[in-house]
Amino acid sequence: MTIAVSTAGLSPALAEKAHLKPLAFHDLADWAADDHGAAFQAFRRSCEALLAKQPELRPAQSLSGNLIAICRKALAESALSGAKARRFFETHFRPFEIIPKTGEGFLTGYYEPEFKGSREPSAQYKIPLLDRPDDLVTLAKGETLPGLDPELQAARKTAKGYEPYPDRAAIEEGALGKKAKPVVYVREPGEAFIIHVQGSARIRLEDGTIIRVAYAGRNGRPYTSIGKLLVRRGEMTLEEMTLEKLMGWLRDHPTEARALMRRNQSYIFFREAAELAPEQGPIGGAGIPLTPGRSLAVDRNLWSYGLPFWLEGQLPFSLDQAEPLARLMIAQDTGSAILGPARGDFFFGSGHEAGTRAGLLRHTTRFVVLRPHPVP
Known part of the structure; x- marks a missing residue:
């Protein structure tokens, strides 16, 4: 099968490991049903750190000029929700399915534990x-x-x-x-x-x-x-x-x-981390607090922080129960075990319940990266 791929702007390391197949937003299952406002707020938080040149805790791939320009647009908006947030992503990004040259997309979960x-x-x-x-x-x-x-x-x-x-x-x-x-x-x-x-x-x-x-x-x-x-x-x-x-x-x-x-x-x-408020998530590799259900850990050797990723798969509740996963997440973290172009770690939040769900997630998942579209 011949796959239409895009290689423009890819780092040599990424081009060596994956094809990127261009899609349309209507190719994404339940795209319109997601909470794009929640994804926009997580994206905006990344943009604040990126434009302030806040040091990354674990440095990732350098940013593209297009992503920086889109971040400026995002910071000009105090808050977007619903259809307005969805249109922001549709206007400024283009979806590409990540097709690894070996293996397939795989998603695990992590959390912030609490112990005495x-x-x-x-x-x-x-x-x-x-x-x-x-x-x-x-x-x-x-x-x-x-x-x-x-x-x-x-x-x-x-x-x-x-x-x-x-x-x-x-x-x-x-x-x-x-x-x-x-x-x-x-x-x-x-x-x-x-x-x-x-x-x-x-x-x-x-x-x-x-x-x-x-x-x-x-x-x-x-x-x-x-x-x-x-x-x-x-x-x-x-x-x-x-x-x-x-x-x-x-x-x-x-x-x-x-x-x-x-x-x-x-x-x-x-x-x-005395600077963190109780309601804030832990600090991720990008140097900012993580957002439960919206922060994604990615391979920092292949991707830059701040990129949106669309995931399709399953989110388990127990060993035999799960809900569909169709969600827009933002790359804000990394991990020693998170290696590969379509490999991610889903941040569930803090405490015992988050830990239980995180430990159950180890599923094959479709990864779609939203690549920045030039800002006019």
């Missing part, structure tokens, strides 16, 4: 979330350092030069010494691990106060999914896997769980 914790260690709270060490050097996309594996995305600065940063096992065994101070303590290694995977958390202290922790860096080592490892070992099937089952297994098998979690060499550092 303490600012001081105790018999109950003894697992630290560490702050960013001063000797951690984060490498920009495509940057390398002499003598280091080019696959590493961070390094340790020493008096003699640079070396690979310690992996998870070494850090947990004390390799950083006093270079990384605890931000807060939680109860279980499994809780800390989930916070590492999600990249943020709400921590409820003994007095009821909630503090927020946000991503502050990583050791640059490769990410490995322990859920996939459990499935390969036959502990549970992929269809049975939920966040509750995973947490339960880690809790019930402490010795095996420790070894399993260390198979994931990646280690995340945090900071206290």
Whole structure:
């Protein structure tokens, strides 16, 4: 089958991995039924940061001039809803289905967990979330350092030069010494691990106060999914896997769980995000608070933040119940496991219910990118 594709303006990395098939908006299932006003507000929030040149937490592909021009148009509007918001996207963007050259579109979910914790260690709270060490050097996309594996995305600065940063096992065994101070303590290694995977958390202290922790860096080592490892070992099937089952297994098998979690060499550092209001979402890779149901994590090596993506698939409620997914989302985050042109992570929000739904989402999904159309 011959696919009509567009390559204009594509980065070499993206052109190598996917075809983009031009569509019309009427080709998008239930396009007119979506809440375009909610999508516009999320897009406008991205535009505020983009035009202010606010630093990205995890830098992505550079912006196109067309997207910047559209952002200026968006900021000239205080609020758009309904048909007006829909027409804004239809006027300023053109839809292209993303057709990976290998595999197919795949969507997972993530959330901001909430766990009990303490600012001081105790018999109950003894697992630290560490702050960013001063000797951690984060490498920009495509940057390398002499003598280091080019696959590493961070390094340790020493008096003699640079070396690979310690992996998870070494850090947990004390390799950083006093270079990384605890931000807060939680109860279980499994809780800390989930916070590492999600990249943020709400921590409820003994007095009821909630503090927020946000991503502050990583050791640059490769990410490995322990859920996939459990499935390969036959502990549970992929269809049975939920966040509750995973947490339960880690809790019930402490010795095996420790070894399993260390198979994931990646280690995340945090900071206290005191600037966030309780009603705001956590900070994403773009450096702005995420919006539940509208913020999408994408492969930052292929896409820029602020791009709208239309998704078609299923949103599960349980292992055997789901609702149709037909939604416009905005690229505002990224993740170590989010790799590929049609690979995304759907932000569900904060707390237990959001976590339950996030853990159920691992579905084949149709990805359509809305590419900026030149502003007259």
